[in-house]
Amino acid sequence: MGERCCAVLRVLVLQAAWALAGGQVRYSVPEEAKAGTVVGRLAQDLGLEAGEAEARRLRLVAQGRRASVEVSGASGALLVSSRLDREELCGKSAPCALRLEVLLERPLRVFHVQLEVTDINDNAPIFPAARKNLSIAESSLPGSRFPLEGASDADTGANAQLSYTLSPSEHFSLEVKSKDEKKSSVFLVLTKSLDRETIPVHRLVLTATDGGRPSLTGTMELVISVLDANDNAPQFNQSVYKVQLPENTAPGTVFFQLTATDKDEGINQEIHYSFSDTASAYLQELFKIDEKSGEIRTAGELDFEDLQSYDLEIEARDKGIPPLSGHCSVELEVLDVNDNAPEVWVTSLSVPVPEDASVGTVVALLSVSDRDSGTNGRVRCWVWPAAPFGLEATFAGSYSLVLREALDRERVSEYEVEVRAEDGGAPALGARRGLRVPVSDVNDNAPLFAQAVYTVLARENNAAGAELARLWARDPDEAGNGRVSYSVWEGAAGGVGAAAGSGWRAASSYVSVDAESGRVWALQPLDYEELQVLQFEVRAVDAGEPPLCGNATVQLFVLDENDNAPALLLPAGSAPEAGAVVAKIRAVDADSGYNAWLRYELWEPRAKGPFRVGLYSGEVSTARPLDEADGARHTLLIVVRDHGEPARSATATLRSVSRSALGVDVGGAAASAATNVWLVVAICAVSSLFLLALVLYGASRWAPRAAVLSGPGPTTLVCASEVGSWSYSQRHSRSLCVADGAAKSDLMVFSPNFPPPPPGAAPKDTQPEPSVLLHTVSDTALLLPLTQTQPFCPSRCVGSVGIQMPRWFSNLWSVQESPESPNPTPQGTSPCFHLQRWPH
Template identity: 55%
Template sequence: MAVFRRDSLVTKQLLRLVLLHTAWEVGSGQVRYSVPEESKHGTFVGRLAQDLGLEVAELVSRMFRMVSSGRRDYFEVNLQSGVLFVNSRLDREELCGQSPLCAIDLEVIVDKPLRIFHVEVEIQDINDNAPAFSVNEDSFIIAESRPPDSRFPLEGASDADIGTNSLLTYKLSPSEHFTLDVQRKNDQSKSLVLVLKKALDREETPEHRLLLTASDGGKPELTGSVQLVITVLDANDNAPVFDKSVYEVSLYENAPNSTLVMKLNATDLDEGINKDVFYSFNNRMSTKIKDIFSLDINTGEIRVKGNMDFESQNTYEIQVEAVDKGHSPLVGHSKVLVEVLDVNDNIPQLAVTPLSLQVPEDAPPGTVVALISVSDRDSGDNGKVTCSIAPDQPFRLVSTFKNYHSLVLAEAVDRERVSEYKIVVTARDEGAPSLSASSSILVPIADVNDNAPAFPQPVYTVFVKENNPPGAHLLTVSASDPDLRENAFVSYSVVERSVGEQPLSSYISVHSESGHIYALQPLDYEELQVLQFQVSARDAGLPSLCGNVTVQLFVLDANDNAPAVSPAGSVRGSPGPELVPLSAGAGHVVGKIRAVDADSGYNAWLRYEVQEPGAAGPFRVGVYSGEISTTRALEEADGPSQRLVILVKDHGEPALSATATVSLSLVESPQAVKWDSRPRGGSEGPLIDMNVSLMIAICSVSGLFVLVIVVYVGLRCHPGPEVMCGPGKATVVCASEVGSWSYSQRRAGACVQGKAQPRMISWFSAPTSLTLQRTGRGRWNPISHQMRKECQNNPILIGVILLP
């Protein structure tokens, strides 16, 4: 039993170690897949989310994203299934060339919490490239004197694949004179030699055509071929021979031009001119090699004449020939293998991938700002790279995997102090001398909405003349917000309230973007003198902040009302001429013209005059009273009747006027005056008799006027605080045609002087219409009031008194 427990304990410990190792592998994020090249779009690669230990349902909420190192997006992840699939065509030869290992590194990032996984996808080679020769037809010239077993080197085919897919086998079409000898130098190099197995006879066969076929080791195998054209010549018996069949040499990639690579040496056993040789490159050699190396035809010296790049090609195979100068020249062949050595001539490459456009100023330390990947095309120490940033910035670099780094926030930032940071990332390799490269990333700091819009002044005051056109621009308010973008985007609106019985929005409107305030309807001074309202400025932040400003709109009076003439003095109201006794002396009052003007101030100050002074005869009219009186004693020579046209004008600019026509009949006995007043071009108005009731009304009005003056003096001596506006009651006192009194109660705006009693008086029995309103410091100023209209249709308007 003890042995069984010991074995169980050991088993548990081993299981714990296995689980710990598995958790370490998952935490490190090392996942490897493989996929064949040329896979179609959508080809399954692996269950990435499952292999990384991530829940598929959380991929979107955790902002799952994948970054490849400096390459196209060859792979994509289905966020609904977590499957990694091929996104675009994969060509291993294009990606990695002849490299035996071809892999693409992917970096997977998830948030909440932040984790970074590294995935390596190996691209497997398939046999998609057939062997290819440099030419379709290769020509040889062979003297018939060449003995059997003579050897003629051939250029082999090349295959872009790797592994077994690039292992080539060669086959020569059947021939009684030639055979093919393949010699393997190593796994990557084969020497093809065309061997003469039977002596040639030019007279029998002057030309031989053979087909050389190359087959790779793929399944299915692919082939390529070249036509060999052999011309048989008669002449020179010995071809030049090099002292080495293969020359090997090493050069640094930065070797300057004219550097000696190799000096060739070939000898010919013939004598005389057939022994002299010259050197040349094989005609089948690529132009790229000819651009890099030069060959002296006389000395056989090969020198550098172009730029070599280890990162592009690290070996060169140069086919050279030695040709004698015989009548039928013979050729000797050799090969020079040049190995290129690496130097530190490539600066590191930086790739910066920002994770967000802006960093909020309230972002906590540790927030990942960007991903940085570095690479260097050099090899060995020349390709090892380290990264760094300036130490005086609130950021730091964290190494994640191989040449991958994360730029994270090291401390809190303040946008009002620094709105953006320019971070310079420096990558430096370990070569001698060391090379470095820098890349800058601009990190803007995002604003938070912590400032409310503010107006430059607490109150706006504007004066607008009445009768403005609808839609007229009154003024513009403007608020500023030191925040950015939507937090600083200010929209304007009116704080709604009631103006009388109408909403404020029926009078004015505010453009939400520009702050322009427009009048929606013509303003009438006789109805509204002051309009006070508030405009709100609100930003577009979340949550939004706002500020208010008060606007005081004063309406200015315009002379838009002509004087209105009212008939007066008649009790019966029957038409007919005014009867004037001949016994009337100078200064005798015949009648009175009564007119009112709905305007205020000078626009309501009326003046009376006879339109044609020469036709007035012994009559005149009071300039401001409107009373018609005699200028002298009447005589029979003045005629039986007189007709006066009275012109009533205000003092506005331009002045408005009305006319009244008065017919006077001179009689022996005094009677009540009957007269007619009408506007020019109008119909005859009723003539009103002067009776005792009128006299009683005039006396009452005079007494009331004295009472008003006494009240006015008393109020003027009583100081009051600042003015506030509020509602009040208006009592309108009017006289009817028969002299009776009528009263009507109306709601109207009254001026309240602190806590004192409001006072406003409109007086119309004086020579001119007068409306008084008490202002600050006990003063009374003339104003207009809409209550005048209450009695415009009544025969006699005695006065309007506004009381609380």
């Protein structure tokens, strides 16, 4: 029974051992352990009983190289058989683990054992050379730094952490900068100026100490030669330069320019650049330095995913004897590139846009995306030009093109809009999408005439249907909105200035306007004696919806033609004294101006007789005293002519009925005899008129030159227009115009003639005497003192001067354009005129 239990227990122990064999046994042993050192109880850890390891032949499987460990056949322990050197087995790798295979026969089983060889501080720091020679100019400034090659330690961990010390020196110190946990930069720093004559050579010991316990050290002798010449080494303006370079930089690209300066002259100042001795061969293959210019260029391709930064140690050495050098470091950072540009799509476009569209109207919808991520994929959008459209973001990647300002098709009928997108990469990539946005027309412009008032001159007796003027109104709209039609507007302000007794008539009875061309043509012949000024409005209407219109005023002035012959009036008799006025021929002409300027000629008798006729006054006077030889009866034939082209005339026959009076036959017929009483009345009337004229003339000489007489009623102003003709307008006041020049010798009376006189006034072929007009002139008349030949320029007047000459005035004065008036008359100025008094 006891034997059976022992057998069962043995089976359980074997099963546990087999189960353990499926796992892995781990041991650690320090390097340099002595031979025979027990690493671990292998048999026991495998679950074997005492003596069973030998019986079942527990052993190590032969390795390709000697494992330096063995299994004891008697005890089954794992022992060190020879020297273990971690640096030889694993180098700088940590941890250092050896994989062993253990074989157990009867039955056959294989176990894996991992043996870790731990590091001990058994390697001292080693410098690349036991001695380093340095040449330093005696003129080197304190603070100058000289790179030194550091030591290396084959151990790992704390055993490989090195610290450096320099033997005591008053001229030098040591500076150590750690680049990372495994590498440090060592610099020899000059702390005090050198003097070659005092100490030509400095010998220092650089010691490297590791971090092991106990620590180990390594040394290197520094032999520093002090140079007497070339005492200025090249200097960089910075000790460290930081440069960034994108990964897609092409080989051969210059990315940095080194600049070092040397204060020496001649050959000691010439510098060539190179990598420091500490630079690896890999760096010197990837980058190249131009020795003369200092340009650093890429020689291979950079890869951001492979290496993100490079540290280039640069030396600048002059050509002095011995040469001096300056050092700097270029830290190159490789940047990821932005290699995807944004994309812009137009998803919706609503054109054309009406010009009256409200601000905020959506014109187009756009979508923007960039396949890059991060900053390189962050996109901003805008519109160029900035007006009158803008972009509004709706949600991520979507934008609306909206109207920001009011449109005007007449100013800009179509817009070329460009949507621009740019990502946040460096350098940024962009995209553009052009849009054509036409603007549709609305009827927002009324027709506009070039002038508010048109002045038109037309001669009387023109043919019906004759073209008087052409009017044109501009409408900048297009199609029907800009198609203009014309018409005469029969408004309340339209009217006709006509002769007395003719009343008011509609403008459409005189003129008509062609609806399409704007041509103004006459419906009937015009008569100056009936109508002098016609004012009406022309309306221009476009075909828009709703239609818009514009107005222009047309002032039509009828020019006089010599179509009326003079008409004689009955004269008054006078006494037959020598030089006395015995009669006066009075004649009127319905025309005006030169056409109404009359001259009187004694036609018969042609021989020298006792009578003569005033050329312009029509006064018949005695040339000498009458005697018995002249006879009792005399017949005079007098011809009255105007100055028209062609001239028209009338004749009057005067016959004496006694030696004291003459009779007249108008047009060849004899008139009734006049008595001496009528002759006396005529002389008194002429004398009264002469005295009144002298009084008014004296009053005008003492009156202010710029006196203004104003009246309550409407007045008629006829002034020189910009085209050099007479134009018509209305004012509520009169201004007295005094022309420049000498003192005035005559008095001229102007009276208004518009609006026309009421019905029942005197017919047009009769005119009152000047003396009567002088007493019956209205409050708005103008009294103007003038010389015999008086230039009159409306532009020199104090105010606006109203001039309208009645027919009796045309018999006394003529109006001629002055040579002072510019030809042609510039716009905005007025021509000048001469008032010429007909000779009496």
